[in-house]
Amino acid sequence: MSENDQKSTSPEVPEAALRLAEAFIFAAAEPVSPRALGQILPEDCEAEAVIAALATRYAGRGVDLVHVAGGVRFQTAPDLALLLRRVIEVPRRLPRVAMETLAIIAYHQPVTRSEIEEIRGASLSQATMDTLLEAGLITSRGHKEAPGRPALWATTAAFLAQFGLADLGDLPRRADLLVEAPSPGGA
Amino acid sequence: MSENDQKSTSPEVPEAALRLAEAFIFAAAEPVSPRALGQILPEDCEAEAVIAALATRYAGRGVDLVHVAGGVRFQTAPDLALLLRRVIEVPRRLPRVAMETLAIIAYHQPVTRSEIEEIRGASLSQATMDTLLEAGLITSRGHKEAPGRPALWATTAAFLAQFGLADLGDLPRRADLLVEAPSPGGA
Amino acid sequence: MAEAPSAPLAESLVLRLEGFEGPLDLLLELARGQKLDLARISILALVEQYLAVIEGARRVRLELAADWLVMAAWLAWLKSRLLLPAGTDDAEAGEEAAETLAARLAELQAMRAASVWLAARPQLGQDVFARAAPENFAEIDRSRLILEVPALLRAYLAALRRGGGRQRYRPKPMTLWSVQDALRRLGAMLGNLPDWISLDQFLPEGLASALERRAALSATLLAGLEMARGGGADLRQDTPFGPILLRPATGEGET
Numbered sequence: 001m002s003e004n005d006q007k008s009t010s011p012e013v014p015e016a017a018l019r020l021a022e023a024f025i026f027a028a029a030e031p032v033s034p035r036a037l038g039q040i041l042p043e044d045c046e047a048e049a050v051i052a053a054l055a056t057r058y059a060g061r062g063v064d065l066v067h068v069a070g071g072v073r074f075q076t077a078p079d080l081a082l083l084l085r086r087v088i089e090v091p092r093r094l095p096r097v098a099m100e101t102l103a104i105i106a107y108h109q110p111v112t113r114s115e116i117e118e119i120r121g122a123s124l125s126q127a128t129m130d131t132l133l134e135a136g137l138i139t140s141r142g143h144k145e146a147p148g149r150p151a152l153w154a155t156t157a158a159f160l161a162q163f164g165l166a167d168l169g170d171l172p173r174r175a176d177l178l179v180e181a182p183s184p185g186g187a
Numbered sequence: 188m189s190e191n192d193q194k195s196t197s198p199e200v201p202e203a204a205l206r207l208a209e210a211f212i213f214a215a216a217e218p219v220s221p222r223a224l225g226q227i228l229p230e231d232c233e234a235e236a237v238i239a240a241l242a243t244r245y246a247g248r249g250v251d252l253v254h255v256a257g258g259v260r261f262q263t264a265p266d267l268a269l270l271l272r273r274v275i276e277v278p279r280r281l282p283r284v285a286m287e288t289l290a291i292i293a294y295h296q297p298v299t300r301s302e303i304e305e306i307r308g309a310s311l312s313q314a315t316m317d318t319l320l321e322a323g324l325i326t327s328r329g330h331k332e333a334p335g336r337p338a339l340w341a342t343t344a345a346f347l348a349q350f351g352l353a354d355l356g357d358l359p360r361r362a363d364l365l366v367e368a369p370s371p372g373g374a
Numbered sequence: 375m376a377e378a379p380s381a382p383l384a385e386s387l388v389l390r391l392e393g394f395e396g397p398l399d400l401l402l403e404l405a406r407g408q409k410l411d412l413a414r415i416s417i418l419a420l421v422e423q424y425l426a427v428i429e430g431a432r433r434v435r436l437e438l439a440a441d442w443l444v445m446a447a448w449l450a451w452l453k454s455r456l457l458l459p460a461g462t463d464d465a466e467a468g469e470e471a472a473e474t475l476a477a478r479l480a481e482l483q484a485m486r487a488a489s490v491w492l493a494a495r496p497q498l499g500q501d502v503f504a505r506a507a508p509e510n511f512a513e514i515d516r517s518r519l520i521l522e523v524p525a526l527l528r529a530y531l532a533a534l535r536r537g538g539g540r541q542r543y544r545p546k547p548m549t550l551w552s553v554q555d556a557l558r559r560l561g562a563m564l565g566n567l568p569d570w571i572s573l574d575q576f577l578p579e580g581l582a583s584a585l586e587r588r589a590a591l592s593a594t595l596l597a598g599l600e601m602a603r604g605g606g607a608d609l610r611q612d613t614p615f616g617p618i619l620l621r622p623a624t625g626e627g628e629t
Contacts, residue, residue, distance in 0.1 A: 020270060022249030023263035027275055027503030040270045062209030076210035076509055083227060084211055084511040091518040096529065103530030121537035135519055162521045177527060178534070216508035251502075263503045265496040277500055283489070284395075290488035306481055308398025350495045351502065364487040365480060 013053040017045045021054050031071035097124075098131045102138065106159070107174060110141050110152035137162070200240040204232045208241055218258030218348060256347035257354060285318045289325070293346070293358060297328050297339035324349060391431055391438075397445035400424065402479050402486075415479075417472040418456050421449045551578060551590035556597035560620075564607060570619040573598065 020040060025032045034047035041047060051072055055065040058074075066075050076084065094102065101124060104116050117124050132138045136158040143149040160167065211227055212219045221234040228234060238259055242252040250261050263271060281289070288311060291303050304311050319325045323345040330336040347354065394400045404423045405415045428446045431438055452475070455468025496502045560576055576594050581587045598620050601607035611618045 019249035019264065020267055023267045023271060023503070024249075024274060026250050026261065027263050027271060027506055029506035036274060040274055062206035062211075063213045073507065074213065074505075076214050077206065080207055080210045081511065083207055084214060085513060086511055087513045087515050089515045089518055091520045092516050093520050093525075096532075099525060099529035100533035103526050104533055106526065107530060119537045120533045137521075162519065163523050163526065165523070171523070172527065177531065213505060214509035214511060216505075216510075260504055262498065265502055268496070268501040271503060275503060275506075280493075280497075280500060286493050287485060287489040290492055291485050293492075294485065294488055306478075306485060307395065308478070308482060309396035349498045350492055351498065352495075358488070359491055361484050361488075364484045364491065 013045070013050050014042075017041055017050050018054055018057070021047075021050045025054070025065065025072060026074055028073070031068045031073040033071040036071070094131070094135075095128070098128050101128055102132055102155070102159075105132075105138055105153050106155050106168065106171060109154040110144075111154075112144050112146075112150040112152060114150065116153070200232070200237050201229075204228055204237050205241055205244070208234075208237045212241070212252070212259060212261055215260070218256045218260040220258040223258070253351060254353045255351050256344045260348075262351075281318065281322070282315070284312075285315050288315055289319060289342070289346070292319075292325055292340050293342050293355065294361065296341040297331075298341075299331050299333075299337040299339055301337065303340075322349075391427070391436060391442075397424070397442055398478065398482055400427065401445075401475075402482055405479055405483075415476065417476060418453065421453045421456070424449055425453070550586060551581075551593045553593045553596045553600070556590070556593040557600060560594065560597050560601060560607070564601070564620070564622050567622060570610070570621045573618040573620055576620070 021037055024037060024040060028036075034051060037050065038045075038047040041050060051065070055072075058065045062077055062080060063074050064077050065072055093099075100120060101116055104119050105111055108115065108119065113124055113129070129138075136156055138153050138159070139156050140151045141154040142152050144152050155168070159165075165171065207227060208224055211224060221238065224237065225232075225234040228237060238252070242259075245252045245261070249264055249267060251264050252259055253262055287307065288303060291306050292298055295302065295306070300311055300316070316325075323343055325340050325346070326343050327338045328341040329339050331339050342355070346352075347357075352358065391400070394403065401420060401424060404420055404427075407423075408415050408419065425446060428438070428442060431442075452468055452471050455464050456472060458465040458468065498504060555578075556576070559578065563576060573594055574591060576598075577587070577590050581590055595618060598607055598609050598618075602609050602623070605623055607623050608621050609618060
């Protein structure tokens, strides 16, 4: 607030007006315009002068009085933002399709995309593959020696780490998983 | 804040800690517990000491630092209420019946609806319960192990915040209530 | 209401009856009219005042809710007990009931006072105001994934089930050696053989399981018998369960 320096020693602003302005600006949901402030100040008080005196009082403190569109408001000092910042972790779940795809890759690796589609019985979007790639859970591992040389997909070390697995052998064997045969020739 | 007078000249609180606490409490939507404040203060800073120093700095100003609901918050000085109500939208006060019901819940919690009715000697309308619930002043807290397992009601942290109470122990003792002349505004 | 409660008070209360929240509310008002500490009020006087109010209401044909009349009946009972000479059981029951009533009135009085005390507090949003535009320094980090093995397994099973439902049925390729296969193989091999050869020498390569091996052996035996019947081969077995030998037919007819 550049203009405060000149007005900082303004002796005409009574303490009562300062208190009132402070409370009003503090409690207002929106920035307070000098006009709105003038409505509750004593007649002989210039709103602009009160605002300037208040800004001076708050200069250098943890909270600043700043000019924003249409008026003034209190705002925490910008240099404290980093100290006040709290990071809240909200972990998310993988979408169902991505989880299924990941599971198929884990059990059938190395596996081509069309093989995954065949197992799931549904086509696989690039977005799903991208999700898994960005999360670092899968990686391409060479090509299948077949027409078109399709990429082969496999899980990564990050996959093991994130699922808390020592190695792929920690996953239950397919035979243990499939109590009832899910489909004729399904694998 | 009566205890601040002794601590007002506490020289150990560094200005940086005061600024940080000021900004943190200013920014918060809810009362800030000393524990939460302690987490952002430098290790060698006692949260309670910082709070006391800050309260001293704000004493007599348009905004006070007060202890409520297990923490501290800034709020406008009570003597400015009349002027501020002209410019700040104020919700309607609680009706007398709602206040009485709230007082009974505060003193008898956890309490069932029929126990409240017994004390008041009159039935309790759904509208009254709704008013208190919507204002977030009461909440259900389990069931009474009695026929029909009626819900038990208790006051919330918002109740403490609304009435500026640090905790339920701030309510006057029942004996003191009876001794006082039953004239309105006896507090 | 400065003077002692009397008929005029009762009259005025009849007119205000609807303003009371019930019998207990009226009783408390009457008790306060006695201008005494609630602990020292005269329950008997209170009862008489209440009954007078109800009587007055009846005289002006004011319609009263049931709870007013229930309270009146109970108070009439209480009055009859309180008028008995002390020492009798009935008188004691009356004393007890009077104490209970006094306690209830005291409790209601206390709660009224608490309500007044609360209402006199500077209330947030009414008398004092908190900051209406709080700043939020919380940053939401959604980068972490919740990954659990059970979810992975559920997903795998779900994928297999769904895939199984849609897949076309493909018969498993036949892996067992058929009699036709054996006939073809015997026919191709037999012409080049000079002498008796054990049947198992005719089995194909790469039989993995015992089942496949037994199936191939029996198919080859059937094929050999078939060829022998057509006169293309001779078979012989020297001992029971011994090796079965085979050679191109010579016309000597041994079996």
